[in-house]
Amino acid sequence: MNAPLPPASLNSPWQLAHRAARMNPSVIREILKVTERPGIISFAGGLPSAKTFPVAAFEAACAKVLKNDPTGALQYAASEGYGPLREMVAAQLRTQAAAAGLTWNVDPAQVLITTGSQQGLDLVAKVLVDAGSRILVESPTYLGAVMAFIPMEPEVVSVVSDAEGVDINALRQAAHTGAKRGQSPNSAWQILESDPNLPRFLYVLPNFQNPTGNTMSEARRAALSTTAAELNLPLIEDNPYGDLWFDTPPPAALTARNPEGCIYLGSFSKVLAPGLRLGFLVAPKAVFPKLLQAKQAADLHSPGFNQRMIAEVMKDGFLDRHVPTIRALYKAQRDAMLDALTQHFGAMPVDATAAELDNRLTWNTPAGGMFLWARLPKGMKAVDLLPLAVDKGVAFVPGAPFYADHGDERTLRLSFVTPSALDIHRGVAALASAIRQQQGV
C-alpha cells in the first residue's frame, strides 16, 4: 500500500502528513478503468440496483418533511442524529435480535447516525487506531474499510478465513498477546498503551460479505464471540447487507451476543438508497462519547433533511414491505447467475476431490447480498483474464486486491444485482468463452 510521495517543485509550500503516503486510489478503481466501455455487461459493480430505489416514497417524504418541519430539516442539528431515526434503528435491531432468539437492549442513546456506514469506519479508526497499532481483518475483506483505516496508519493483519468466516485458531494466534489484558491492577488500556502487539480490533462482515458473499455460520459466530471476549478483543461488526437475505435471515449479530465488546455498523444504502449517504453505528458507553466527538469534528452532523426523509419513509413499516421486493429481485438474479454458471461450466460436483475442483471454475451460493465469489482453474489469474473478458463484453473484479496480503489470484467477484437475467446469461457465456480461450481450449 505504500507508494512514494508525488514529486514536489522546489518551492511547493505543501508538506504532506506522513499518513498521506499510504492514502492512494483503490487498486480496484484502477483495474476497473479498463472495464469502462459502453455496452459491456458488468459483474464488476458494487452498486445496488437502481430499480430498488423507492423514488415515489422519497418524493412524498421530501414534500412532507419540507411542509411539516422545514426548520428542523434545514437548520444545524445535533451530532448524534435525528432522535426518531435513532429510535427506529434501535427498535429494528432489538426486533431482529429477538427474532434470532437473543435479547439485545439497544438504547437509542447508543445509536450514532453517520454519513454512510463508511463514515462509521473512519470514526472507529480515529478513536481506536494509533500509528503502528495492529488491526485484524478477514481474508479477503471489504477494501473500503481498509481504505478508511489506513489514514490512521495501522498495521493491517489478515486472519485466515474460510467460507464460514475467520478461522478461530488463526485468530488466537494473531491476537495471542491479548491474553495479557486484565491481569494488571491498573486500568486495561494503561497496560496496553505499552503493548504494541495487542490488536485494537477485528473487523468482520458476517453477512453476505463483500467481496465473497459468504455468511458466517452460527457455530462460527458463537465461537468467535466467545473467543473475542476471552481475548478481550473488540469486534467491529459491519452489516450493510444483512437485510438482503434470500430464504432465511442470517444468524444473530455478533454485537447482540456481547454488546459491550462490539461496535455495530449499519447502512440505509442497500435497503433504501446510497445517494442519501446515511448509515449508523451502535457503540457501548466505553467508546460512544469519543465516537460522537470524532463525528462532530468530522462534519458536525449528517444531513438533517436526509435523516428526516428516511425516518418519514421508514415509519409505518415501509421496510417490511419494501425490502422483500429487493430480496426477491436479487435472489432471482443470483439464481440466473447460478443457472448460467452451471450451464456453461457444469454443475458444481457434490463430492469432488480437491484436485477435481482445482481443475475447474468453482463458485459459492450466496444466501443473500449482492456478490458471488468464483475461483478460476489452476494456473489462471483473474487479472490476466480481465482484458480478454472485457474484449468479449463482460467485466468482473479480480479478487486478489481484496486480501490485505497474499491475495488468491484465481478468485473473482461477480455482482449479480445490476444486469438483467438475460444479460447475466450473456455475460456468463462471454466469461466462459474468455476462460476457454485463455486456457487454449
Next chain:
Amino acid sequence: MNAPLPPASLNSPWQLAHRAARMNPSVIREILKVTERPGIISFAGGLPSAKTFPVAAFEAACAKVLKNDPTGALQYAASEGYGPLREMVAAQLRTQAAAAGLTWNVDPAQVLITTGSQQGLDLVAKVLVDAGSRILVESPTYLGAVMAFIPMEPEVVSVVSDAEGVDINALRQAAHTGAKRGQSPNSAWQILESDPNLPRFLYVLPNFQNPTGNTMSEARRAALSTTAAELNLPLIEDNPYGDLWFDTPPPAALTARNPEGCIYLGSFSKVLAPGLRLGFLVAPKAVFPKLLQAKQAADLHSPGFNQRMIAEVMKDGFLDRHVPTIRALYKAQRDAMLDALTQHFGAMPVDATAAELDNRLTWNTPAGGMFLWARLPKGMKAVDLLPLAVDKGVAFVPGAPFYADHGDERTLRLSFVTPSALDIHRGVAALASAIRQQQGV
C-alpha cells in the same frame, strides 16, 4: 486541551487511540448548557436565521431532481462531487475574484464537494498534519476548526491578531524556520520531514470572522499573501460568511492571490441552509489528489441528492436574488444591535484614549456575517457575567474559549441574526442591566 482518559473497567476491551484523549466536547457547548432556558433571548447561537432558508425553492428542486434524475440522485457517485455543482462553484469564485480585480482561473477539477465545510477542515488536517507538527491560527479563531485539527495531534499556535487580521510580524516570528525551505536541491518536503519547527499552515477566516466579525483589510491581505509566499507557508482560507456583506463585498480572497499556496473552503450553509451539509474546497494540484483520497475514505462522497438539489436551486442565478435578502435582514439586525448598544452604553467615542475605552463596554461594527465582538470594562470577566445575564433573560458566548491560548476574558461574542429587532433591544437592555449589577452600579 489534554484531558485524562476516562476510567475503564478492568475487563474493558477498548484501548483508545492516543488522539482520543484530546477529543473532548467543546468548552462552549458546556458553557451554553446554562443558557438552555425557555424564553431566553439568545445572542449565543452560531446558527443562521431559519427565516433565510429558501423552503419553496427546495421543495421545487426536490421534486424536479427526483423526477428528472432519480438514479443519479440516489445511487453511489463520484467522490469529487456532482459535476455541474463543481462548475457552478468554480464559476462563482472566478466571478467574485474578477469583481475584486483579480484573475483566479478556478478549474472545476480543483473543486471538491464536502459534507459541510467542516469536513474540508477534517480532510485538510488528515492530509497535512502529523502528530506534533505545528499549525498556526488567528487569535481568536473558529473553535470548530481547532476541533477538526486536534484529532491529528498538532501543536496549535496562536498568532497575535488585531481588527485587521493576523499581525504580520508575529506571523514571521511564528513561522521563522520556514525560511529554510527551498534551499535544498531535494524536494521541499523531504527537507521538511526532519524540520519539526515549520508550521504546516496558517488557518485564517478573512471575512466577518467567527467569532469576532472582523474582516481582514486589503492591506493586510496583500501583506499576508506576500509574506506567506515568501515563507513558503500554506494558507487555509475558510470563507463561510463572505457572501453576507452588508454594504460592499470584502476584498479579494487570499487564494485568488496565490492559488498554488492556498486551500480555499466554502459553504452553502449560510447562503442556502446548513441542514443539507454541503460545502466545498478548492485546492492546488499538489494536494488535491490526497484530499480526494481522504474524502473517499471518509464518506465515499457527499449526498448526490443534496448536491443536485443545490445545483437545481442555484441555476438561473437564484443566489443573486436570494443572498441580498439575507444581507438586508442581517444588516438590519446588526443595526438594531448597534443602536441598542449605543442607547444603553453610550456611543463608541471616536478619539478615546486607551484608558477611556478600558473603562467601558466596547464593540466593533461588523461589515457582514453573523457576529459582533464586544469587550467588557476592566476587571470584569464574561464567564462570570453569563449566569447573571441568563437570570435577566439574555445569553451570549464568552470569548476566551475562542483563543487557542491566553484568551481575553473580557470578550464576548454576540450573534445578531436569530432574535428579532425588538428582542435584540430587549436583550441588550438585559445585558446592560447585568453589567451594571455586576459592577455594583
